[in-house]
Amino acid sequence: MHLDLNTIWFILVGVLFTGYAMLDGFDLGVGALHLFTKDDQERRVLLNSIGPVWDGNEVWLVTAGGALFAAFPNVYATIFSGFYLAFYLLLAALIFRAVAIEFRSKQPMRWWRQMWDVSFSGGSILAALLMGVALGNIAWGVPVDVNGEFDGTFFGLLKPYPLLIGVTTVALFMMHGAIYGVMKTEGALHDKLRRWAMNCIIFFVMCAATTTMATLLYVQHMADRVRENPWLFSIVLVNMLAIANIPREFHLNHDRRAFLSSCVAIITLMLLFGLNLFPNMVYSLPNPEYSLNIYNAASSQKTLGIMLVIACIGVPVVIAYTVCIYWIFRGKVKLDRMSY
Amino acid sequence: MDVLTLSRIQFGATVGFHYIYPPLSIGLGVMLVIMEAAWLKTKNPIYHQMARFWTKVFALTFAIGVATGIVMEFEFGTNWATYSRFVGDVFGSALAAEGIFAFFLESGFLAVLLFGWDKVGPRMHFFSTCMVCLGAHFSAVWIVVANSWMQTPAGYHIVGEGMHARAEVTDFWQVVFNPSSMDRLFHTVCGAWQTGAFLVISVSAWYLLKKKHVEFARASLRVGLIVALVAALLQIISGDSSARGVAKNQPAKLAGFEGLYNTTSNAPLVLVGYVDEKNQKVVGIAIPDMLTMLVYREFNGVVTGLNDIPPADRPPVSASFLFFHGMVGIGFTTFAIAVLGCFYLWRGTIAKKRWFLWILVFSVLGPELANEMGWFAAEVGRQPWLVWHELRTPEGLSAVVKADVVLTSLILFTFIYFLLFAVFIYLLNDKIQHGPHDDDLIPSGKLALPDELTEHK
Numbered sequence: 001m002h003l004d005l006n007t008i009w010f011i012l013v014g015v016l017f018t019g020y021a022m023l024d025g026f027d028l029g030v031g032a033l034h035l036f037t038k039d040d041q042e043r044r045v046l047l048n049s050i051g052p053v054w055d056g057n058e059v060w061l062v063t064a065g066g067a068l069f070a071a072f073p074n075v076y077a078t079i080f081s082g083f084y085l086a087f088y089l090l091l092a093a094l095i096f097r098a099v100a101i102e103f104r105s106k107q108p109m110r111w112w113r114q115m116w117d118v119s120f121s122g123g124s125i126l127a128a129l130l131m132g133v134a135l136g137n138i139a140w141g142v143p144v145d146v147n148g149e150f151d152g153t154f155f156g157l158l159k160p161y162p163l164l165i166g167v168t169t170v171a172l173f174m175m176h177g178a179i180y181g182v183m184k185t186e187g188a189l190h191d192k193l194r195r196w197a198m199n200c201i202i203f204f205v206m207c208a209a210t211t212t213m214a215t216l217l218y219v220q221h222m223a224d225r226v227r228e229n230p231w232l233f234s235i236v237l238v239n240m241l242a243i244a245n246i247p248r249e250f251h252l253n254h255d256r257r258a259f260l261s262s263c264v265a266i267i268t269l270m271l272l273f274g275l276n277l278f279p280n281m282v283y284s285l286p287n288p289e290y291s292l293n294i295y296n297a298a299s300s301q302k303t304l305g306i307m308l309v310i311a312c313i314g315v316p317v318v319i320a321y322t323v324c325i326y327w328i329f330r331g332k333v334k335l336d337r338m339s340y
Numbered sequence: 341m342d343v344l345t346l347s348r349i350q351f352g353a354t355v356g357f358h359y360i361y362p363p364l365s366i367g368l369g370v371m372l373v374i375m376e377a378a379w380l381k382t383k384n385p386i387y388h389q390m391a392r393f394w395t396k397v398f399a400l401t402f403a404i405g406v407a408t409g410i411v412m413e414f415e416f417g418t419n420w421a422t423y424s425r426f427v428g429d430v431f432g433s434a435l436a437a438e439g440i441f442a443f444f445l446e447s448g449f450l451a452v453l454l455f456g457w458d459k460v461g462p463r464m465h466f467f468s469t470c471m472v473c474l475g476a477h478f479s480a481v482w483i484v485v486a487n488s489w490m491q492t493p494a495g496y497h498i499v500g501e502g503m504h505a506r507a508e509v510t511d512f513w514q515v516v517f518n519p520s521s522m523d524r525l526f527h528t529v530c531g532a533w534q535t536g537a538f539l540v541i542s543v544s545a546w547y548l549l550k551k552k553h554v555e556f557a558r559a560s561l562r563v564g565l566i567v568a569l570v571a572a573l574l575q576i577i578s579g580d581s582s583a584r585g586v587a588k589n590q591p592a593k594l595a596g597f598e599g600l601y602n603t604t605s606n607a608p609l610v611l612v613g614y615v616d617e618k619n620q621k622v623v624g625i626a627i628p629d630m631l632t633m634l635v636y637r638e639f640n641g642v643v644t645g646l647n648d649i650p651p652a653d654r655p656p657v658s659a660s661f662l663f664f665h666g667m668v669g670i671g672f673t674t675f676a677i678a679v680l681g682c683f684y685l686w687r688g689t690i691a692k693k694r695w696f697l698w699i700l701v702f703s704v705l706g707p708e709l710a711n712e713m714g715w716f717a718a719e720v721g722r723q724p725w726l727v728w729h730e731l732r733t734p735e736g737l738s739a740v741v742k743a744d745v746v747l748t749s750l751i752l753f754t755f756i757y758f759l760l761f762a763v764f765i766y767l768l769n770d771k772i773q774h775g776p777h778d779d780d781l782i783p784s785g786k787l788a789l790p791d792e793l794t795e796h797k
Contacts, residue, residue, distance in 0.1 A: 087414055205375070328459055
């Protein structure tokens with residue numbers, strides 16, 4: 001593998017989407033679990049556990065989208081126009097959940113809070129599901145014609161395999177969110193979240209096993225690289241060990257390490273996805289020769305170079321202050337009058 | 341309706357709705373920096389109370405701004421895929437830079453601004469407020485640069501032909517400093533400062549009328565009016581500079597703004613009026629020769645009229661004229677309000693002028709409307725081009741998107757926007773009715789230790 005600018009940008013876009021999955025993943029997961037508790041105080045604690053950070057987490061998606069637009073405009077154009085309705089539904093879900101966080105606790109009325117709770121939770125689940133379905137379609141293959149344009153329909157996107165990936169994504173984020181919740185809460189809610197986290201792990205492992213089988217049986221091109229390079233199987237092992245490590249860390253009362261394990265699980269999954277997709281970005285089915293890859297879909301070398309400079313200046317700074325901000329808000333959630 | 345019309349309506353609605361909020365965030369950001377600086381400097385608790393209260397309003401506008409902003413980023417790809425392919429190399433970089441330099445900064449430090457009052461010291465909190473404000477301004481920089489490149493493209497060349505033609509960067513700094521970007525950035529940011537300042541003014545005037553939170557309202561009004569006056573003064577300079585840029589770089593657009601059909605060396609400046617498109621003339625009050633004067637700074641100089649521009653390249657005249665003159669008219673009105681407000685403030689009689697306070701209560705609508713009209717003038721005036729003299733608007737559409745799906749998303753999002761707007765107004769009103777918190781006059785947590793701050797010096 002030759003490390004040219006196109007490959008670097010494939011990796012960087014991947015890093016941005018992985019950062020998004022790892023960070024917004026837990027707050028989408030917290031959203032998905034939100035309705036499982038009926039207690040207003042507990043719901044507030046859950047909301048405030050993600051309160052200071054969810055906004056910044058969502059910026060990873062915005063920046064990943066921007067980077068995709070800039071580095072691979074053809075991928076951006078084909079996918080966004082092709083997945084038109086699905087993406088508008090995703091936007092609606094993200095909007096409802098975002099404003100629900102902001103609005104929910106502004107009024108004491110029961111109906112008001114219930115309405116925004118449902119909107120927060122429903123929006124989170126739908127967003128996770130749709131992102132999974134989109135990812136699943138990329139893995140399965142998308143009908144792309146000779147001009148690089150999408151040549152399918154909205155309902156064509158709802159095939160069983162992408163839907164399975166969608167459910168798996170919801171399960172993954174629920175697990176991740178539950179573990180994040182364990183880390184951020186105390187008392188009865190903490191114990192409750194631990195039970196949920198264990199159930200979510202079971203749910204996720206079932207989904208992951210099914211997805212793996214389905215991939216090996218029906219989407220073989222998504223296993224080619226690992227098949228050809230057996231040493232890459234170590235990534236699969238790391239993934240499984242990371243998940244197995246979560247209950248162990250719970251047992252040892254290392255909640256933060258449990259969360260880090262969950263992060264490692266997400267990173268390895270995205271890594272496997274990226275490795276098997278590479279060098280394609282949109283795999284064309286049934287005509288693989290029309291696939292959009294990191295060369296025929298990319299911006300000019302000049303632009304990729306300029307953007308690499310921007311990324312080299314910007315990304316380290318972003319990571320530095322993001323870490324600082326997470327550090328400032330470390331520890332258990334305490335409700336005060338600035339809380340949601 | 342066809343897919344072009346629907347897509348244009350949808351984009352106009354998305355941007356128009358989104359743009360209610362960013363100027364408030366940018367302007368309030370500046371107000372928050374000033375208030376918090378005043379609190380750190382003077383230790384007067386009223387400034388602390390102000391910063392706390394306006395932070396809550398800021399959070400509300402920011403949340404909706406982000407939620408509606410993501411839609412725009414998606415919409416380039418969903419509805420304008422061919423445009424995205426054409427400009428991705430240039431426009432995409434600016435958008436990505438906005439994400440990396442602006443949004444992360446803004447949203448990251450917003451956490452500290454909103455929730456960090458008791459977790460970090462006063463200086464760290466002030467630093468966070470400054471970073472949020474800076475992030476908001478960076479975001480204006482990159483998005484205005486990107487849009488200006490569509491108005492006055494520079495630093496690029498066209499590669500490929502027909503369906504596969506696209507613009508590629510040849511000189512990044514020429515892209516950033518294209519002929520209109522700095523003027524338009526200056527103009528946009530001044531408009532945003534006015535918006536933030538006038539929101540503070542409006543709410544404060546309301547409290548004074550209702551005789552509630554009087555001390556708080558007086559202090560807020562003072563800060564608001566001074567910022568409004570400074571921004572309005574700068575706005576006149578930036579507006580003049582922007583318009584001269586349009587005359588030089590986009591003559592067809594200027595002719596549309598002024599409804600000027602015949603090329604002439606004594607072009608009049610219309611104050612109020614409308615365009616009679618059929619008879620190709622403007623009906624209204626005009627100052628003779630003034631447009632020539634403003635453009636060339638002397639009374640001879642040729643201003644191009646629409647008749648010297650091919651019909652296929654002309655913008656919609658009536659709409660351009662209306663939006664442009666609406667913006668200018670409202671702009672000067674807000675300037676007058678700011679001047680009068682500062683005068684009464686200086687005389688110390690502002691609280692007694694109830695009629696004037698009532699004007700102030702509604703004054704925030706001024707900058708908001710002017711911002712909207714200004715952007716509509718800029719974008720309608722650019723027609724029929726998406727990228728000036730390179731890509732026409734119909735050519736930018738997505739090839740695979742049909743009218744019925746656009747109609748579906750348009751209906752869905754119109755509903756969502758109305759809902760969002762209703763909830764925004766409801767909550768904003770709720771915050772205003774509750775008013776500033778009296779507890780904020782006694783800062784708590786780490787902020788309660790201003791003495792310690794001085795000891796460290």
